[in-house]
Amino acid sequence: MSQKQLKEAFISNLNGTSLLEISAGLSLPPLCLLCRGLLLILYYLHRGKPVSSRTYSLLLDFLVLVSPLVFACTVLSPIIFFIPVILAAFCAAIFSKIYSQTKREARAPLGQIVKEFQKACLDPECIPAITVFRVYVNVLTSISILAVDFPQYPRRYAKAETYGTGAMDLGVGAFIFGNALVCPEVRQKPHRTQPRFSSLARQVFSVWPLIALGVGRLLSVKSIEYHEHTSEYGVHWNFFFTLALVRLAASLLLAIFPKHKAWLVALAVAVLYQLLLS
Template sequence: MSQRDLKEAFVSNLTGTSLQEVALGSFLAPLCVVNRGLVWILYYQSRRALPFPFPWLSHLCLDFGVIVLPLVLSCTVLSHVLPQVIVGLASLSAAAMLCICHGAAAPSRGESFVRSHVQCGQVPFVTVFRVLVNMKTAISILAVDFSVFPRRYAKTETYGTGVMDFGVGAYVFANALVCPEARGKSIPGSRMSYVKKQLLSVWPLVVLGAGRLVGVKMAGYHEHVTEYGVHWNFFFTLAIVRVAASLLLALFPLNRSWLVALLIAGLYQFTLETSDLKTFLIHNSDRTKDFLHANKEGVFSVLGYIAVYMAGVQVGLYVMRPRTQVREWLGVISKLFLGSCALYAALHLCQAAVEPVSRRMANLPFCIWTVAQSLFFMACLGTADVTLLWLKGKSRCHSVPSSWSPREEERRRPPEKTAADMEAHCLVQAVNRNQLAFFMLANLTTGLTNVLVDTFRCSDHVSVCIILSYMFVNCCSIHVLHLCGVTIKFW
């Protein structure tokens, strides 16, 4: 077999992992975020001040070491001991929290904390959710080509739940959370003119998709055609989902987005069960007949991704609503947990009565699973954010980046002079500022790495070093753009 054939076989015919292991991984990133905050709080408690001005490279290395490094290790050399990694990080967090509480000036009452207020206008855990989905996607698209990456985490062939299967659905869901409609932005002009504007605004995704197609064909890069098809790729899916969702949101009330999502996913699943569509998608291997035959997975899976997007809009409408009291946000987090549990129960019933999860078809179980797991991950990040808020109040350190801060009138001292500088040097804020650029850069550097390195024959330790170097280049590039105040937008 040729090198290309070996690489294609390496990512083909996989069955994924369990729902429980994917859900277990949701605890890792929130612990990393909490530990990053604990580092700053402990430093503040020991010095009664934060370093100012910041050496930007030091801040980048701290964020990279506390957030990105554990994510890379947990899906490579430490994947077989993931529960122990999570327990270990949780133990470190608990020990640090005890130190912070011991060094606090005065005990704080839980009741007063629940009644306290936070600065409105931001939902930090939504920002962190979107950034972490992007980072995990960037890690996975390169790591999957190395043998150190567990095959059970890679995208499944037809049925199954791989970590990367969730990643593509979560990426669509994350974009929907903060779309203009979900944030309640007023639409200028008529709704149809707005749809036309959205049609024009997706041209960068179309160009990127076409560029990736041409690059892959010219370079002879290995392809897993059962993923999207011969000519299709995820950029085309994102473009069509955005335009189709804009049209649906113009035709139907925003607060009924969940119903539209259910109808699309339900009707699509009904069609799969009552027609020859499922057989065509799974068993028809003739890709030379026409465009539809060549790209059947990419074309038809768009329906499932539209349903996921509409569900994300509904969640965004609820989560992005202005709230100021901690009590209100605790209620939001509780409802996210409850919603996730309800959807997981529906998923088990659906898999028993209909069919398993299929990312390849983006069927109804896939849509339910994507939303359920996204809600669970968001709830875990929300819990981490509330925990940091409580610790910031006890330590009087209000400058931990990418987290809630008490309202000015509730602080017992003036706001930290370094707060703005903390955000300016924060890796999470850097990626959030240029999410599409980060995703583009990750795709480009993934292709470049595969051209320069024989990923198939690298040892585990060399593989991890290459993945970490790749992620550091991506993060450093985006971080420099952030420091320079550059926001890359094409429309």
């Protein structure tokens, strides 16, 4: 077989993996985030000040937030179900250390500290959970895109050819969902009234980076004769074009139908899509 045929065989006949394994992988980002927070608290208790060095902060973030995901998607994938247990045990050990230290030093009882924490208010204009979700979607997407062409990345995590669910299949939906959370229609103030198709007109001009990236990828793939998976997007289509089309289609639907009826439109689209798949 030629080199091109070997590469095509490497990305063909993929059926994905189980939802249980994907769920085990999805439990890692929250655990990594919890581990980072507990380590920062422990550092503050020992040093009396937060981490001030940008170098140490960046190193901590990479080791705790990114490295476990890289290893879980590559060399540690055979033991993916044990990684969340190990991280949870590590977090429990750090929490126990923090609890024992604060119990010795804190003047206020733990119940009072918890009540004061519950009364804390966040900025309503910025929801940290959405930011964290979008960051992790981008991190996992970057890891998968860079690793999928190497044998260390399990074939079951790649996109399924026809039916099935791979980790990268979930990434496609998560990417679109993350963009929908911060789209202009969602962030628009309730009391502001704008022309119905003004948002659609803005979206037409705002998707040009996606179209440019899609055209650039298309030209580069054709020019270097990179192996193409035609069952994935076809001959000339790619994910950047999909993002641009979904963004325009969503703005068009929201311009035609009332926003408070958007859930009905979403339900109808989901049912129609499932019928087409069946």
